[in-house]
Amino acid sequence: MPNVRILLAAPLVAALALAVPAMAEDRAVPQSRTEMQLSFAPLVKQVENAVVNVYAERVVERRSIFEGDPFFEEFFGQRMPNRSEKQSSLGSGVIVGTKGIVVTNNHVIEGASDIKVALADGREYESTVVLKDERVDLAVLKIKVSKADTAFTALPLGDSDAVEVGDLVLAIGNPFGVGQTVTSGIVSALARNQVRSGDFGFFIQTDASINPGNSGGGLINMNGELIGINTAIFSRGGGSNGVGFAIPANLVKTFVASAENGSASFDRPFVGATFDAVTSEVAEALGLDRARGALISKVLPGSPAEKAGMKPGQIVTAVNGIAVEHPDALGYRLTTVGIGGTARITVIAEGKEKELTLSLDRAPETTPRDERLIEGRNPFSGAVVANLSPRVAEELRMPTNGTTSGVVVTEVNRGSPAARIGLQPRDIFIELNGTAVTSTETLAALVGEDPSIWRVEIERDGQRIRQFFR
Structure with missing residues (x-):
């Protein structure tokens, strides 16, 4: 398939050679009316x-x-x-x-x-x-295809790390169900976080119009490569106001590879450390030129982070030589390295910069989960519980700096006694009727009793809650 840049610029080669100075990486600002009249049509035909x-x-x-x-x-x-x-x-x-x-x-x-x-x-x-x-x-x-179907046209995945602010892009999708639509724009910003709720915060921002129905469509560069999956817009009215966001192609590559390998779930690497944003006060105290990086606030004993030499108070500034601006960017970089890989982590400690090697693996199930459904005549009937471990905590999206042992609620059946008393997934049983809850087996034995009053203590989002039930 022909390179689109060459296809678009071929009639102007002679003129451009005289009129436009060479620019790095084949990027050039239009210099004439003729250049402004170039069309995206060949590129659209290539990818549509x-x-x-x-x-x-x-x-x-x-x-x-x-x-x-x-x-x-x-x-x-x-x-x-x-x-x-x-x-x-x-x-x-x-x-x-x-x-x-x-x-x-x-x-x-x-x-x-x-x-x-x-x-x-x-x-x-x-x-x-x-x-x-x-x-x-x-x-x-x-x-689902039949034997008569031929190969489908597929878009190559580009390198989203090579994308720069100001690059021309096309957004292609089906907004409002009107049919395939193409809009154009530029890359407005990179590494955007706090775009939406959830634990992923690393987006390409574009001013190409993205509207409802565009979700899942492609953000395309001038080489006809997919550099992002359009996913969100910032608008009070629900329409495009020139602020759209796309998931970078390098994360899409890792996700597709996980699917092709037959994984039942998409696992993020387990680090075993908690990171905070670097404030301007912290940056000044540590002699940084500006607030950047991810501040290590806690390291779990025996975790990959501890084995790599990461310590509280250090600031992670880069992964594999690529700058890290905030904790979300760090999570993105480690995720794209993938399970089983190793990452070179650049940290600032005691005013000096040094490099650590971090091995990336799945969160371990240090204690067998032994998942059980609580049944019988008790206030907790209808709750599903499991022994807590880093692996279970990862699946439940629990914070790394929280409790890593005990018994956690993984599911609550609707309309059950457990739902009626307000029990929620991620609640951790601490104590029941004066006995510490150390395992699902212990909890099952305790709920088999029939006391006149149930006294329970749970941990929810780091807070201890005590309740009584008859």
């Missing part, structure tokens, strides 16, 4: 067949308005007549594998029972979810 529409259908259960009313619950035998209805949503996706591998946003397909992918030429296919992750808001789909 790789951008698809994603239709997700989900079944939603509507709760009865009489639920909780004693009279109606008695009349219907505690089973209120709820009704179900189907809801459809529309998003975009990008084909990144010629055999029908599609990347989209997790929120586009979350909870869907039926997912269809429609190509630009009108063909429509059923698809299945290979891997999804709410925290990075990515999902990989596999198109």
Whole structure:
């Protein structure tokens, strides 16, 4: 396939050789009306067949308005007549594998029972979810194809670390369900965090128009490469105001590789340390020219961080030679290195810069989880509990600096006694009826008793809560 930059600029080679001075990395500012009249049409033709529409259908259960009313619950035998209805949503996706591998946003397909992918030429296919992750808001789909189908057009994944502020980009997707739409703009900023809730904070910002329905679509560079998956907009009215965000392609590469390797979940490397943002006061105290990096506030004993020589008070400023501006950027850099890799961590300690080697692996399950459902006549019936470990804490998105042992609630069945008393996932049992809860086996034995009063102490978000139940 021809290089698009050459295709667009070929008629002007002679003129540009005389009129435009050479610029580094083949980037140049337009110098004439002729250059301003260049078209993105050849680039769009090159990539349009790789951008698809994603239709997700989900079944939603509507709760009865009489639920909780004693009279109606008695009349219907505690089973209120709820009704179900189907809801459809529309998003975009990008084909990144010629055999029908599609990347989209997790929120586009979350909870869907039926997912269809429609190509630009009108063909429509059923698809299945290979891997999804709410925290990075990515999902990989596999198109169900027949033997008669040929290879699909796929977009190559570019190097998002090579992207610079000011680069021209195209955003392609299906906003508002009107059909495939192309908008143009520039890269407005890099390494943006605090864009949305969740634990992922490293986005490419662009002023190319991104609207509802564009989610999961592609952000394309001038070489026809995918450099990001469009995922969010900043707007009070829900439409594009020139501030859109995309998940960088280098994270997409790691995610797709995890899916192709058959992983059931997308694991982030376990570091075993807690990081805070560097304030201007901290930067001044340590002699930094500006507030940058990730301040190490806590290191867990025996963790990869401790083995690498990381200590509280140090500031991480780079990973593999790439600057780290904030803790979210550090998490992104380590995630793109991937499980099983090693990272060169640059830290500032006692005013001096040094390099450490950090081995990246999955969070360990130091204690077998022994997951159990609490049953019987007790206030906690309907809660699912497990022995807490770094692995379980990672799955539940619990903070690294929290408790790493004990018994944690992983799920609470709706309408159960546990739900009625307000028990929540991530609650940690500390003590029950005066006995320390050290394992799920201990908890199961304690709830088998039938005391007149239940006295429980739990930890929630670092706070201890004591409650009594009859």
